[in-house]
Amino acid sequence: MSAAIDFYFDFSSPYGYLAAREIDALAAKHGRIAEWHPVLLGVIFKETGMAPLTMVPLKGDYSKRDFARSARFHGVPDFRMPSKFPIASQAPARIILWLKETDRALAVRVALALYHAYFADDIDISAPENAVAIAAKEGVDPFAARAAIDDPAIKDALRGETERAIAAGVFGSPFVIIDGEPFWGADRLDQIDKWLATGGF
Amino acid sequence: MSAAIDFYFDFSSPYGYLAAREIDALAAKHGRIAEWHPVLLGVIFKETGMAPLTMVPLKGDYSKRDFARSARFHGVPDFRMPSKFPIASQAPARIILWLKETDRALAVRVALALYHAYFADDIDISAPENAVAIAAKEGVDPFAARAAIDDPAIKDALRGETERAIAAGVFGSPFVIIDGEPFWGADRLDQIDKWLATGGF
Numbered sequence: 001m002s003a004a005i006d007f008y009f010d011f012s013s014p015y016g017y018l019a020a021r022e023i024d025a026l027a028a029k030h031g032r033i034a035e036w037h038p039v040l041l042g043v044i045f046k047e048t049g050m051a052p053l054t055m056v057p058l059k060g061d062y063s064k065r066d067f068a069r070s071a072r073f074h075g076v077p078d079f080r081m082p083s084k085f086p087i088a089s090q091a092p093a094r095i096i097l098w099l100k101e102t103d104r105a106l107a108v109r110v111a112l113a114l115y116h117a118y119f120a121d122d123i124d125i126s127a128p129e130n131a132v133a134i135a136a137k138e139g140v141d142p143f144a145a146r147a148a149i150d151d152p153a154i155k156d157a158l159r160g161e162t163e164r165a166i167a168a169g170v171f172g173s174p175f176v177i178i179d180g181e182p183f184w185g186a187d188r189l190d191q192i193d194k195w196l197a198t199g200g201f
Numbered sequence: 202m203s204a205a206i207d208f209y210f211d212f213s214s215p216y217g218y219l220a221a222r223e224i225d226a227l228a229a230k231h232g233r234i235a236e237w238h239p240v241l242l243g244v245i246f247k248e249t250g251m252a253p254l255t256m257v258p259l260k261g262d263y264s265k266r267d268f269a270r271s272a273r274f275h276g277v278p279d280f281r282m283p284s285k286f287p288i289a290s291q292a293p294a295r296i297i298l299w300l301k302e303t304d305r306a307l308a309v310r311v312a313l314a315l316y317h318a319y320f321a322d323d324i325d326i327s328a329p330e331n332a333v334a335i336a337a338k339e340g341v342d343p344f345a346a347r348a349a350i351d352d353p354a355i356k357d358a359l360r361g362e363t364e365r366a367i368a369a370g371v372f373g374s375p376f377v378i379i380d381g382e383p384f385w386g387a388d389r390l391d392q393i394d395k396w397l398a399t400g401g402f
Contacts, residue, residue, distance in 0.1 A: 058372040171259040187388040
């Protein structure tokens with residue numbers, strides 16, 4: 001097994017959701033493992049002076065259409081834009097960072113459940129109680145999950161993830177870095193596949 | 202043969218070049234014809250308050266890397282970033298609009314030759330004499346081409362193309378509109394293929 005590939009995502013990112021559903025299988029196909037890095041796009045945007053796509057004139061309207069069409073294209077027909085968007089993603093991100101420490105598979109399962117809750121069931125996962133309830137359905141202890149959200153060490157860990165992501169050049173979600181090569185967007189999954197298959201092209 | 206699909210592009214757009222190389226075959230595969238619309242991204246950006254990708258912090262550096270990698274991915278290994286970028290694309294755009302009036306096939310051939318001159322041979326096609334020389338190599342009368350660049354009617358036609366593009370929601374290059382459905386970017390060619398195959402998904 002070679003080195004991990006780095007997968008950066010924000011829970012408020014529709015394209016992040018589409019990539020999250022595929023990244024583990026894509027990595028495994030090429031004998032790699034994806035390391036999941038939940039990050040805060042709000043902090044990254046502040047640092048880089050960018051704005052959420054949906055707030056950019058013209059691109060905003062297009063992007064909402066493209067989110068849904070891209071979701072259908074990627075086999076996610078139950079995608080729908082949440083009524084509250086974008087959201088601050090501290091609560092779900094902290095749960096995942098906490099779970100990752102002890103159980104990678106569970107962390108990924110809960111991450112996908114959180115994404116699905118937000119982008120299919122219109123549940124506001126920025127609310128700690130909602131994020132905890134989703135995790136609990138996957139078998140996570142709800143009291144421990146709630147404590148993790150408020151744990152100063154986990155808060156620090158999320159700040160650290162986001163700072164390291166910025167230092168690594170991450171400016172959007174999803175963002176994948178493979179042996180130093182950066183790929184931005186769910187629409188680069190095909191290039192990632194070729195990159196992993198060929199060792200770079 | 203059903204209705205045309207609309208293909209909008211700027212000669213200064215690397216992703217526009219990649220899409221231009223494929224759009225006719227893609228349309229033909231589904232019994233359609235692409236109508237080529239050269240437009241001025243500079244005017245569109247001014248109208249929409251956007252900036253060229255390469256000038257956006259962080260995204261700029263990434264985009265240069267992604268241009269070249271996407272070119273290799275699309276089978277264009279001789280792509281290289283021109284030393285002057287971006288350029289004003291009035292001269293090549295006007296030649297194409299003028300040629301389109303009488304010979305669509307020639308217009309497409311010259312458009313691809315202009316793109317190749319700029320993105321492979323580093324020829325500054327914003328200079329009328331360079332644009333004319335490229336067209337001449339494809340069999341176009343150089344004196345007529347030079348006159349077309351300064352022809353008030355052709356200038357008006359380009360202004361009209363760009364204004365109609367903005368009115369149709371075009372904010373980038375390449376941009377394709379199929380029966381009212383907008384697709385932005387060379388990375389949407391796969392969705393365009395599926396859209397044309399299925400009649401919409």
